Amino acid sequence: MFVITADQVGSRRDTDRTGALVAELSERFRSRLLLPVDQTAGDEVQLVTDAADTALAIVLDTTRTGRWSVGLGVGDVRRPLPDAARKATGTAFIAAREAVGAAKRAEGRFALRAAPITSSITVADVEPLVRLLVLLRERRxxxxxxxxxxxxxxxxxxxxxxxxxxxxxxxxxxxxxxxxRPEEEARPALVRLLRELDSEASHTPRE
Known part of the structure; x- marks a missing residue:
């Protein structure tokens, strides 16, 4: 599972942009999310999806303006799902919390974290490649x-x-x-890497 947490940059000095981001992401991604886009603590927005391509698209859309620090967490999400993302739990949420904290100090304001795994693919393999794409788009x-x-x-x-x-x-x-064209060519490869990371990190417990 993928959890994306976005925290507004400089919210104390800027207008509150969370409502606009919630509306924008809801319009574009609603049918591909497991729960509605949620405004959590103050100026944070949170999303949950089980699709790697959707997770990547949300990360790229949300980092585009430079107004958000974006953390992508990969891991399990406890079932059954509640009615709101802020009520949900699981290692993907813990990873997303760690990721958004790291994103505030990272180039491109993006970070990736995952539940502990033993695998041939790691966060260190995937995070720099997603960040490169974020930085490429910043120059556009x-x-x-x-x-x-x-x-x-x-x-x-x-x-x-x-x-x-x-x-x-x-x-x-x-x-x-x-x-x-380089972005379009990179996206499918990044989706495959995120999907592989997810397959190793997600072991969803069921009640």
Whole structure:
């Protein structure tokens, strides 16, 4: 199981952004979560999913603005599930708590932690690779994001050029500068690594 805990950066000096993040993540990921997106302690947001691709997508979406420290915890979640993430327990929640604390001091404001395991794959194998992707995306400009979002939604490059009133060559140049293709190639590999880590760390106890 995967638990994501996001803590707002500098919340005492900034407006409270938790409500907006809860609404945004609920709209995009609701059908792929085990429990509704939850606002926990103060300015924290918590999510629970059993899908590695969803966990990675949430991490990447939430770290994009630089306004959140994001911890990804991998482990078990006790069954039966309660009606809210803040009421749930398990090693994935403990790992997520440790991860978000570490994320506050980490480059990219991301950290990964997992329940203790004996395996050929470890957090040290996966965390740096996810962080590299987070840092790559941090360098992407607004024009780069504009093109990436259109293409990721299925828009052809010629159609994107027409929509943005730029040349097809400009679209291609923006995608290259945004390093869109390396990100798309890295995502499936990261999902496989997270899935393997989860298979070793998750041994869900049942009542």
């Amino acid at each position: 400009t607004d024009p780069g994001w504009e093109v990436v979002e259109l293409v990721r939604d299925g828009t052809q490059q010629k159609e994107a050029a027409a929509a943005l009133d730029i040349s097809a060559a400009a679209v291609s140049a923006r995608l290259k500068a945004a390093m869109w």
